[in-house]
Amino acid sequence: xxxxxxxxxxxxxxxxxxxxxxxxxxxxxxxxxxxxxxxxxxxxxxxxxxxxxxxxxxxxxxxxxxxxxxxxxxxxxxxxxxxxxxxxxxxxxxxxxxxxxxxxxxxxxxxxxxxxxxxxxxxxxxxxxxxxxxxxxxxxxxxxxxxxxxxxxxxxxxxxxxxxxxxxxxxxxxxxxxxxxxxxxxxxxxxxxxxxxxxxxxxxx
DNA sequence: GCGACAG
DNA sequence: ATCTTGTCGC
Numbered sequence: 001x002x003x004x005x006x007x008x009x010x011x012x013x014x015x016x017x018x019x020x021x022x023x024x025x026x027x028x029x030x031x032x033x034x035x036x037x038x039x040x041x042x043x044x045x046x047x048x049x050x051x052x053x054x055x056x057x058x059x060x061x062x063x064x065x066x067x068x069x070x071x072x073x074x075x076x077x078x079x080x081x082x083x084x085x086x087x088x089x090x091x092x093x094x095x096x097x098x099x100x101x102x103x104x105x106x107x108x109x110x111x112x113x114x115x116x117x118x119x120x121x122x123x124x125x126x127x128x129x130x131x132x133x134x135x136x137x138x139x140x141x142x143x144x145x146x147x148x149x150x151x152x153x154x155x156x157x158x159x160x161x162x163x164x165x166x167x168x169x170x171x172x173x174x175x176x177x178x179x180x181x182x183x184x185x186x187x188x189x190x191x192x193x194x195x196x197x198x199x200x201x202x203x204x205x
Numbered sequence: 206g207c208g209a210c211a212g
Numbered sequence: 213a214t215c216t217t218g219t220c221g222c
Contacts, residue, residue, distance in 0.1 A: 025212095026212080026213085027213080027214095028212090028213050028214070029214090030213085030214075035213095063211090063212060063213075064210095065209080065210045065211060065212085066210090066211080068211050068212060069211095071212080072212075093211085093212075094211045094212065095211050098211080099211080104211065105211075105212090119211085121211055121212090122211080122212085123210090123211065123212090124211085125210090125211060162211085
């Protein structure tokens with residue numbers, strides 16, 4: 001399926017202006033075999049929350065590296081349909097092109113929704129040299145000799161995040177956006193907000 | 206058998 | 213992902 005959908009990824013059609021950005025994340029409660037898909041839409045200028053959606057469900061696919069989207073994309077797509085506003089870009093918690101078949105979660109969600117998307121992962125899938133120490137410094141991520149993304153330093157003295165393209169975006173714009181979304185912490189506020197939202201959902205109905 | 210291994 | 217323990221800084 002990934003090989004079939006891969007050709008649908010485009011890197012043009014980037015938004016003229018990016019006013020809103022959605023953060024997507026999935027939280028798990030293994031003890032009750034439940035997952036919570038959380039999507040939050042932020043105003044990029046103020047980083048204030050515009051919309052929140054959570055969807056409860058059960059995992060229907062195991063976690064397998066390289067097949068991550070088959071676990072998390074279904075509940076996230078369901079949550080996206082319930083948004084009251086259409087975000088200008090999806091900031092996904094995982095890889096985009098930095099993937100064995102160049103079709104990570106960010107590409108998957110971008111192609112299926114036809115919305116611009118980028119991937120911001122906490123660990124790298126390819127090889128990279130550590131970027132310099134200043135906020136904004138970056139180094140290329142290579143996977144099979146091919147440049148698939150950037151290790152981006154969002155805070156001084158902190159491990160970089162791993163940015164790769166999902167759909168309808170450019171790598172320069174993706175890194176610029178991530179820096180805007182991460183003025184204080186390592187991870188973009190979109191990811192932090194969605195993570196907080198999913199994790200704070202009470203048990204049961 | 207050994208090293209890798211998004212979340 | 214989640215959990216636990218310990219350190220550092222505001």
